[in-house]
């Protein structure tokens with residue numbers, strides 16, 4: 719009887735150790751912290767410029783794990799508004815657990831904050847300070863409240879005044895036809911879409927005048 723009980727106890731302890739180590743590994747890959755000095759330095763004059771709207775203390779630096787079609791775990795870095803840090807950690811944790819493929823999650827600074835360059839490289843990124851062209855209005859990326867996912871395969875599409883179609887990035891044109899099937903495609907109703915919607919984001923693929931299939935943005939309550 720005693721042996722039987724101790725076997726159960728040992729099994730229970732082993733089970734607890736295994737599950738807690740596993741849990742530890744997963745949560746260790748998903749962290750949020752204030753912007754470290756080295757990252758802040760790298761952002762200057764690239765994704766960050768001096769401005770009256772958003773400062774270092776409004777932002778958070780996230781490390782997340784992600785899967786790709788190579789079936790490997792990759793490490794990604796994101797700078798976002800502190801208001802959505804926990805939401806993004808939770809979303810990326812779910813995407814990783816489900817092996818949802820994401821090719822690259824690098825800081826915009828690695829592309830000198832050039833949006834066309836990072837989109838054409840299929841990079842996923844969030845914060846980049848910029849004013850909407852010709853206005854003083856900040857884009858949601860400028861406040862770290864918007865994120866673009868698998869950007870090459872989920873392009874931004876708008877129509878110019880002459881009726882011509884503009885696709886960004888330019889090499890994303892083959893993926894502008896959303897009736898086709900291809901890898902990394904975000905659909906209404908897929909896991910990526912469902913997770914962002916669940917956390918209160920709006921999807922650019924649902925917009926009527928422009929379509930921004932890579933884009934999810936969050937509007938904080940005033």
Ligand SMILES: [Zn+2]
Pocket residue numbers: 859864865866930932933934
């Ligand atoms: Zn965007």
